[in-house]
Structure formats: C-alpha cells, structure tokens
Amino acid sequence: MQELSLSARLFRGIGVTGDMSKRRLLVLKMGSAHPDVIGRCGDYDQWFARSLGAWPRRSEMDIVVHDAERRSPVPGTEDCVIITGSRHAVYEPLGWLEPAARYLEQMMVKGKPMLGVCFGHQLIARILGARVARNPHGVSMGPSVVELTNRGTRDPLFTHIPRRFVVHETHADVVLEPPAGVDILLKSPVDAFHGFRIGEKVWTLQFHPEMGELEMDAVLQAGGANADRSIRVGDMSGVSRTGENGGDTGVVGERILWRFMELALF
Numbered sequence: 001m002q003e004l005s006l007s008a009r010l011f012r013g014i015g016v017t018g019d020m021s022k023r024r025l026l027v028l029k030m031g032s033a034h035p036d037v038i039g040r041c042g043d044y045d046q047w048f049a050r051s052l053g054a055w056p057r058r059s060e061m062d063i064v065v066h067d068a069e070r071r072s073p074v075p076g077t078e079d080c081v082i083i084t085g086s087r088h089a090v091y092e093p094l095g096w097l098e099p100a101a102r103y104l105e106q107m108m109v110k111g112k113p114m115l116g117v118c119f120g121h122q123l124i125a126r127i128l129g130a131r132v133a134r135n136p137h138g139v140s141m142g143p144s145v146v147e148l149t150n151r152g153t154r155d156p157l158f159t160h161i162p163r164r165f166v167v168h169e170t171h172a173d174v175v176l177e178p179p180a181g182v183d184i185l186l187k188s189p190v191d192a193f194h195g196f197r198i199g200e201k202v203w204t205l206q207f208h209p210e211m212g213e214l215e216m217d218a219v220l221q222a223g224g225a226n227a228d229r230s231i232r233v234g235d236m237s238g239v240s241r242t243g244e245n246g247g248d249t250g251v252v253g254e255r256i257l258w259r260f261m262e263l264a265l266f
Contacts, residue, residue, distance in 0.1 A: 023061045023265050026078035028100065030086035030119050031069045033219075040218040044084040048257070051210040055258045061265060072099035075106050080113040080264035083120025085208060089173055090122045090132050101127050113201035113264035115257075118171050121195065121204035128179035128198065135174040137190035141223055142216065144169045146194050146207060152185035157203050157259055165252045167207035168216045170223070174206065201264060209253030 027045045032038065041047070045065040052058055066073050083104065088094060105127060107114060116124040122132045147164045148155075178184060178193045186195030186205070195205045208215075 024077055024079050025061055025063050025261070025265075026073075026076075026081045027063060027065045028073060028081055028083045028103075028120070029065055029067045029069075030084050030100070030123075031088055034087065034222040036222040037215075037218045040221075041214050044086075047208075047210040047215050048082060048084070051212070051254050051257055052261065055261060057261070057266070061261070068100040068103075069096050072096065073103040075103065075110065078107075078112070080261075081107055081115075082260075083114065083116045083123060085118035085120065085170070088119065090119060090126050097123075108198070108202060111201070113260075114203070115260045115264075116202075116204035117210065118169075118206060118208055121206050122173055122175060124198070124202070124204050125175045125179055125193075125196075128182070130175050130179045131177040132173055133176050134172055135190060139172045140169040140188075140190070141171075142169065142220060143167070144188060144207070146186050146188045149184055149187055151183045152195070155183070155185050155197060156263055157197070157256060158185070159259060161252060161256060167209070167253055168211040169207050170211075170216075170219050171206065203260065205256070207253065209257040211253065 027048055029043070029045045031044075033043050042050070045063075049063055052061075052063070064078065081104070088097075090097070101123060104114070104124060114124070116122075126132050143166050145164060146167050148158055148161070152158055153163060174191045175193045178196060179198070182196040182198050184193055184196050185203075188194050188206075191206060194207070195203065197203050211219075
C-alpha cells in the first residue's frame with residue numbers, strides 16, 4: 001500500500017473522534033511564562049484553568065497538564081489537547097520541541113480535537129509546512145482588533161461571536177505563509193492568517209483566548225521595552241470587547257475557549 005504523506009494522513013485522520021465519555025483535556029505547556037508574570041497570575045496552564053473555571057460543564061472534565069519542556073509527551077487517554085503560548089520561537093533549536101511536534105502529529109492523525117494558541121498556532125502551522133517568522137510590522141502586545149473572514153463567520157467555533165472583536169495578544173512572530181488546504185478564519189490589519197482550522201476539529205488562534213485583564217497587565221508590566229515598542233492593532237471604536245456578558249476584553253476569548261471545549265468533548 002502506498003504510504004500517505006504527512007499532510008494527507010493528517011487531513012484523513014482529523015474528525016475521527018475517540019471515546020468522548022472520558023472528557024479529558026490535556027494542556028500541553030510549552031515552557032513557562034516570565035517569573036514576574038507567574039508571581040502575579042500563575043503560569044500558562046493556570047490561565048486556561050482559570051478561564052475554564054466558570055464553564056458550566058467544567059465538572060464533567062478533568063484537566064491534565066504536561067510540561068513539554070521537561071518531558072516528551074506521548075499519546076494517552078486524552079480526548080482533546082490545548083497547546084499553550086511560549087516565550088520561545090517555533091524555529092529555535094530546542095531539544096524538546098521536536099518530540100512535542102511529533103506528539104501533535106500523532107494526535108492529529110488520530111483525529112483528536114486540538115486548539116493551538118499563539119505559539120501553539122505557529123507550531124501546528126509549521127508542522128504542516130507553513131513559514132513562521134518575525135512579523136515585519138513589529139511586536140503585538142496588548143489589546144488588538146481581529147476580524148472573522150467569511151469562512152470564520154460560518155465556523156462553529158465562532159458561533160454568536162461578532163465579526164470584529166478585541167483580543168489580548170503578546171507575540172513577535174506570525175505565520176507568513178499558511179499551510180495548504182486550511183480554512184483561514186481570522187485576520188488582523190498586520191496578520192492575514194490570524195487563525196485557521198484544519199479538517200473538522202483542529203483550530204489555531206494567534207491571540208490568547210485564555211487571557212483576561214489580569215494576565216494581560218502582568219505581561220505588559222514584565223514586557224518592559226518590548227511593551228513600549230509594541231503595536232496596538234486596529235481601530236477599536238465600535239468594536240466588541242465583551243460580547244453580551246460585560247466585563248473585560250477577555251470575555252470574548254473565554255466564550256471562544258468554552259465553545260472549543262463543547263465542540264471537542266460533547
């Protein structure tokens with residue numbers, strides 16, 4: 001039998017679900033946040049745990065954290081995976097990064113739902129052959145405006161999400177050339193490929209849906225000169241910051257994160 005290419009195997013495998021009764025989320029932690037940030041609001045995995053804390057179905061799910069920097073991940077009983085952000089770049093020669101990428105390839109071939117966030121977005125893109133590099137427009141750090149594409153407005157991840165909304169961002173790199181065959185779901189004035197879907201149940205987001213005002217403020221404080229030089233993307237006048245619920249900018253992101261969990265587990 002002819003061997004399928006990685007891309008063909010990924011697209012064939014995605015959408016085949018496992019035993020959803022287990023309801024086990026694995027948060028693949030890609031290193032650690034700045035020590036000052038951890039001191040104020042915890043590490044990357046804790047941001048997701050906090051954002052999911054008020055999700056109405058939280059009691060039906062276990063969260064397992066795996067630190068990819070400390071130990072290579074292997075497929076287990078997880079039903080879905082979230083890949084966190086990182087202080088590293090996906091093109092750095094890091095010894096732990098290749099095993100993590102292999103794990104994600106295996107999970108995609110198995111058809112497991114996944115959400116790649118910031119670094120996770122870029123890593124999945126790179127696994128599929130995309131080019132990731134420094135954004136020529138500069139560092140994005142702070143509240144920014146993103147917009148759903150036409151495909152994005154029809155995507156189930158963004159049900160009841162306004163077309164333009166404000167998100168929290170902290171990144172210097174972007175996907176400059178998207179993988180072949182993906183659905184581009186999001187864009188910003190300085191990033192045409194801000195989020196996409198691969199197959200049925202793998203999504204990636206350049207912004208941080210798990211970040212609220214607490215986390216964003218901590219990152220800006222720790223960012224120092226980088227924060228001073230960063231860009232604020234887009235005109236925010238008349239753009240949804242909170243959706244229907246009130247509160248801070250992170251509420252729209254939280255709703256997207258909750259929606260991913262619904263699509264992934266139920």
